[in-house]
Amino acid sequence: MSWLSEYYGYINLLAIAGAAATVVITAFVAAIYFKNIKSAKKSGELSADSWDGIKEYKNPLPLGWAVSFLLLGLWAIWYMLAPAGLPFTYPLGAYSQIGEYNEEIAAYNNKFTAQWQNADEATLKEIGKSVFFVQCAPCHGFDKSGISGKAADLTTWGSEAAAIDSVIHGSKGMEYPLGEMAPMLGGLVSSEDAVKLAAAYLVKYIAQTKPVSSADEATKAVEAEAWEVCASCHGIDGAGMDAAAPDLTNYGKSAFVTEVLNRGKDGYIGSMPSFDDGRLTDIQKKAVSTYVLDKQ
Ligand code: HEC
Ligand code: HEC
Numbered sequence: 001m002s003w004l005s006e007y008y009g010y011i012n013l014l015a016i017a018g019a020a021a022t023v024v025i026t027a028f029v030a031a032i033y034f035k036n037i038k039s040a041k042k043s044g045e046l047s048a049d050s051w052d053g054i055k056e057y058k059n060p061l062p063l064g065w066a067v068s069f070l071l072l073g074l075w076a077i078w079y080m081l082a083p084a085g086l087p088f089t090y091p092l093g094a095y096s097q098i099g100e101y102n103e104e105i106a107a108y109n110n111k112f113t114a115q116w117q118n119a120d121e122a123t124l125k126e127i128g129k130s131v132f133f134v135q136c137a138p139c140h141g142f143d144k145s146g147i148s149g150k151a152a153d154l155t156t157w158g159s160e161a162a163a164i165d166s167v168i169h170g171s172k173g174m175e176y177p178l179g180e181m182a183p184m185l186g187g188l189v190s191s192e193d194a195v196k197l198a199a200a201y202l203v204k205y206i207a208q209t210k211p212v213s214s215a216d217e218a219t220k221a222v223e224a225e226a227w228e229v230c231a232s233c234h235g236i237d238g239a240g241m242d243a244a245a246p247d248l249t250n251y252g253k254s255a256f257v258t259e260v261l262n263r264g265k266d267g268y269i270g271s272m273p274s275f276d277d278g279r280l281t282d283i284q285k286k287a288v289s290t291y292v293l294d295k296q
Contacts, residue, residue: 128291
């Protein structure tokens with residue numbers, strides 16, 4: 001027998017034994033009834049009803065049966081709906097496979113967070129790379145280039161050139177209170193030169209992703225003037241005026257990528273889902289954001 005229980009497990013063996021017992025008992029009871037049909041004499045009181053001469057014995061519902069039926073019905077409702085912790089309930093709120101799954105994932109995520117909380121830049125990039133290959137590469141390509149324009153080209157995103165491009169073509173879909181940035185050229189900005197000056201001001205003085213040389217200092221006033229049109233939405237300091245528009249002090253940095261992950265982007269190129277649904281932990285978001293901006 002031990003090989004049987006090893007193969008099927010005790011629970012399955014019990015179920016099989018139960019099924020066999022049910023078959024035997026059913027056959028036994030059926031045999032008794034068949035025997036009665038053949039030999040039993042008519043007895044009992046007939047009811048007054050008659051259907052084409054066919055009459056029926058009075059056969060009242062046994063009280064015990066009716067009471068148990070009613071109680072079982074009530075218990076069924078109690079079993080499903082009563083809050084967990086009360087007696088005779090199905091612990092809907094206490095145990096479920098989905099609940100167990102969620103607990104396991106949470107425990108794993110906590111462990112992951114504890115382990116990598118202070119991960120250095122190189123480790124973050126490694127974690128980010130594996131997240132990227134699974135979550136982002138299907139749209140952005142393994143080389144981050146956006147699969148021939150199907151998604152944003154992340155090899156240039158965050159650069160001065162990309163900012164120029166965004167301003168010229170517009171940007172939308174991150175659902176900021178100010179809505180979208182419609183194509184600026186020919187709209188609020190009249191010349192391509194003005195776009196370039198504004199973008200230069202952005203990367204040099206607001207995001208500070210580009211070093212400022214002494215030659216730049218000379219043109220700072222002109223660039224700052226070009227920025228004024230942008231300031232009406234992004235604020236003079238570029239911080240996005242209490243989140244009404246994106247905080248461009250983060251432009252080209254991992255914090256901006258994380259913001260995109262949290263918001264999603266239903267833009268001019270296409271749709272990127274929000275990753276703010278528990279798919280990624282904060283550390284994974286930080287890691288993949290670091291990897292996106294790793295230009296090596
Ligand atoms: C009408 C308000 C408005 C003006 C004016 C404006 N922006 Fe924007 N900008 C936005 C909004 C809103 C977004 C976020 C759009 C989105 O949801 O993708 C944005 C996004 C951006 C981005 C991020 C694009 C990306 O890749 O996601 C950059 C860079 C930017 N703006 C630069 C500028 C510059 C430079 C100017 C001035 C030439 C400017 N903006 C003027 C509202 C504005
Ligand atoms: C379903 C496809 C899809 C997936 C998956 C996806 N993206 Fe995107 N992503 C896009 C598209 C499309 C855009 C361009 C949106 C637009 O039209 O502006 C985009 C834009 C971006 C941008 C630029 C946003 C901006 O401000 O211009 C970044 C950064 C980005 N994705 C990072 C990621 C990262 C990191 C992941 C993985 C965690 C990821 N994406 C997963 C489709 C996707």
